[in-house]
Amino acid sequence: MIKLYDLALADEDIRPSPYCWKVKFALLHKGLEFETVPLHFAEKDNYPDQEHGLLPVLEDRDEMIADSGKIIAWLENTFPEKPLTSTPGERAAVEFYNAWLGAVLLPTLVPLLFVRIHAAAHEDDKNHYRTTREKKLGATLEEAASKPGLKAEAEAAFKTLAMPLAGFRFLGGDTPNLSDYTVFSFVMWMRSVTGDDYLELPQPVVAWVERMLDLFDGYARKAKRIS
Amino acid sequence: MIKLYDLALADEDIRPSPYCWKVKFALLHKGLEFETVPLHFAEKDNYPDQEHGLLPVLEDRDEMIADSGKIIAWLENTFPEKPLTSTPGERAAVEFYNAWLGAVLLPTLVPLLFVRIHAAAHEDDKNHYRTTREKKLGATLEEAASKPGLKAEAEAAFKTLAMPLAGFRFLGGDTPNLSDYTVFSFVMWMRSVTGDDYLELPQPVVAWVERMLDLFDGYARKAKRIS
Numbered sequence: 432m433i434k435l436y437d438l439a440l441a442d443e444d445i446r447p448s449p450y451c452w453k454v455k456f457a458l459l460h461k462g463l464e465f466e467t468v469p470l471h472f473a474e475k476d477n478y479p480d481q482e483h484g485l486l487p488v489l490e491d492r493d494e495m496i497a498d499s500g501k502i503i504a505w506l507e508n509t510f511p512e513k514p515l516t517s518t519p520g521e522r523a524a525v526e527f528y529n530a531w532l533g534a535v536l537l538p539t540l541v542p543l544l545f546v547r548i549h550a551a552a553h554e555d556d557k558n559h560y561r562t563t564r565e566k567k568l569g570a571t572l573e574e575a576a577s578k579p580g581l582k583a584e585a586e587a588a589f590k591t592l593a594m595p596l597a598g599f600r601f602l603g604g605d606t607p608n609l610s611d612y613t614v615f616s617f618v619m620w621m622r623s624v625t626g627d628d629y630l631e632l633p634q635p636v637v638a639w640v641e642r643m644l645d646l647f648d649g650y651a652r653k654a655k656r657i658s
Numbered sequence: 659m660i661k662l663y664d665l666a667l668a669d670e671d672i673r674p675s676p677y678c679w680k681v682k683f684a685l686l687h688k689g690l691e692f693e694t695v696p697l698h699f700a701e702k703d704n705y706p707d708q709e710h711g712l713l714p715v716l717e718d719r720d721e722m723i724a725d726s727g728k729i730i731a732w733l734e735n736t737f738p739e740k741p742l743t744s745t746p747g748e749r750a751a752v753e754f755y756n757a758w759l760g761a762v763l764l765p766t767l768v769p770l771l772f773v774r775i776h777a778a779a780h781e782d783d784k785n786h787y788r789t790t791r792e793k794k795l796g797a798t799l800e801e802a803a804s805k806p807g808l809k810a811e812a813e814a815a816f817k818t819l820a821m822p823l824a825g826f827r828f829l830g831g832d833t834p835n836l837s838d839y840t841v842f843s844f845v846m847w848m849r850s851v852t853g854d855d856y857l858e859l860p861q862p863v864v865a866w867v868e869r870m871l872d873l874f875d876g877y878a879r880k881a882k883r884i885s
Contacts, residue, residue, distance in 0.1 A: 517745050519831025523822040524751035527829070530821035531758060534814070587761070594757035595750040602754070604746020 432464050434490040436478070439469035440623075441553045444655040447623035449616040450499040451487040452651075456612035457503050459647040461513045472556040503609070515609040525609045528602070531591070532617060539585040540621060542568060542575035547624035551657050586630050593633040600642060607646060615643045615651075624657050659691050661717040666696035667778045667850075671882040674775055674850035676843035677726040678714040679878075683839035684730050686874040688740045699783035730836070742836040752836045755829070758818070759844060766812040767848060769795060769802035774851035778884050813857050820860040827869060834873060842870045842878075851884050 435455065438448035446452075446469065458465045470478065470486060478488070488497045489505070496502045507515060516522045545564045549572055552560050561572060568575040592614065595602055602610035618640060621629065632640070644652035662682065665675035673679075673696065685692045697713060715724045716732075723729045734742060743749045772791045776799055779787050788799060795802040819841065822829055829837040845867060848856065859867070871879035 517747060519826060520744060520751065520829070520835050520837070521747040521831075523826040523829050523831050524747070524754070524837070526822035526825060527751070527758075527818070528754070530818040531754075534818045535762060591754070591757040591761045595753035598753060599746060599750040602747070602750050604748075604750050608747050610747070610751070 432466055433458065435465050435467045436470050436486050436488040436490070437467040438486045439471060439553075440548070440551045440657075442551070442655065442657075443469040445551065445623055445657060446654065447548055447551075447620050448486055449620040452616035452619045453499050453612050454487045454489065454502050454506075455650075456616065456646075457506050457515055457609070459650055460515060460607070460612070461506060461510050463506075463510060471553040472559055473553065474555075515612070516603075517608070521603070521608055521610070524602075525613055528610045528613050532614065535591070536585070536588040536617065539581050539588055540617065542578060543581050543585065544621060544624060546572040546576040547657075551624055582630060586632070589630065589632050589636050592639070593635045596635040596639045601639065607643070611639075611643060615640075618643070619651060619654065622656055623654070626656075659693055660685065662692050662694045663697050663713050663715040663717070664694040665713045666698060666780075667775070667884075668780045669778070669882065669884075670696040672778065672850055672884060673881065674778075674847050675713060676847040679843035679846045680726050680839050681714045681716065681729050681733075682877075683843065683873075684733050684742055684836070686877055687742060687834070687839070688733060688737050690733075690737060698780040699786055700780065701782075742839070743830075744835070748830070748835055748837070751829075752840055755837045755840050759841065762818070763812070763815040763844065766808050766815055767844065769805060770808050770812065771848060771851060773799040773803040774884075778851055809857060813859070816857065816859050816863050819866070820862045823862040823866045828866065834870070838866075838870060842867075845870070846878055846881065849883055850881070853883075 435451065435458070437446050437451045437455070439446055446467070451467075455465075455467070478486075485497060487499055487502060488495065489502045491509075494505075496505050503515065516525060545568065549557060549560050549564070565571055592602075599605070601607040602614060662678065662685070664673050664678045664682070666673055673694070678694075682692075682694070712724060714726055714729060715722060716729045718736075721732075723732050730742065743752060772795065776784060776787050776791070792798055792802075819829075826832070828834040829841065
């Protein structure tokens, strides 16, 4: 069976990584059976791929692929039934959603969530996580999270999604496609360390979140969150 | 023949309106013959649709449709050959590009361009244009345009387009679709009142601009700009 090495927090059932989530959704979309293997940041010795040392890593018989983008390309190639997008136009749109995430949504979510992931991380991970993330932020986790207006900026960013979702059930149109999985994976990241009322989202986005949580027998809805 | 009432500046050959451009591209995409009728902001008496008093307005025999969104829906309905999008996922993406334009690109372009459109507008339009636009901006045209960093912000916004355009010839994938026309119409708006070196755009976006200008026998490339 396909094995997915999936980043875990101190509670091994909490799996925050948006890149791992994107791959899980791709596997579910294709109806492929898989098991996840929880790994902490610090469990380098158990990492299946010493060269990368990054998750997700997917293992299938003698294949081992790291990097969510490469894994998804490999899945599309190897299991072409139930493709994750239908047209080159939809594939170009996935890239635009990715670019928008990087330019608009993540600059607001990253400083809000890093400090929460750190708090819920395994004790052995905390030093490594703090050091690497503070280098990225150019500030301490706590300083970055306390920048005024971050939540309002995140809420404003989510408003951009309300326009397509007011007229369509999914970013993919009538059914979910890779654009939905790409964006929703960051919602799952947020959900893993926050409660339902953390951000005030526009109604069409809230309705889409519920639809995404319902997919695949409620796979994402069953995912454990910090209490 | 289809008639499109098209907003003009003091020089009637300069047609800045992005909403009119979107309709022109849709007509060209469908291979429909049309003529444009230049109108100034102030020529209310010549407006084909007194109720709306807004352009674009499209006239076809006994039909008269205002509002670019409604015109495009009517064109898709009436001339279903050569559709402007191929799938519901592509149609949802058009809405996301629209939302991104409103949330990210236009807040930087609007204050930069309003003052230039005003300068090139017909003498009879200038008062009306200044009053309505300054109300929107909450500042004089000149104050709004001089806000520091606007150009850098516009350049940063255009970078988001570089990701899909690095891997695809068009936002529509292999061929242009309504997402290309929607976004490029705002490039045409900018081009009408600026020179080629006004903004520094990433290479994939520059290459896409050239491809868009080449479409339909160089229709957009032939469009007059202020000198």
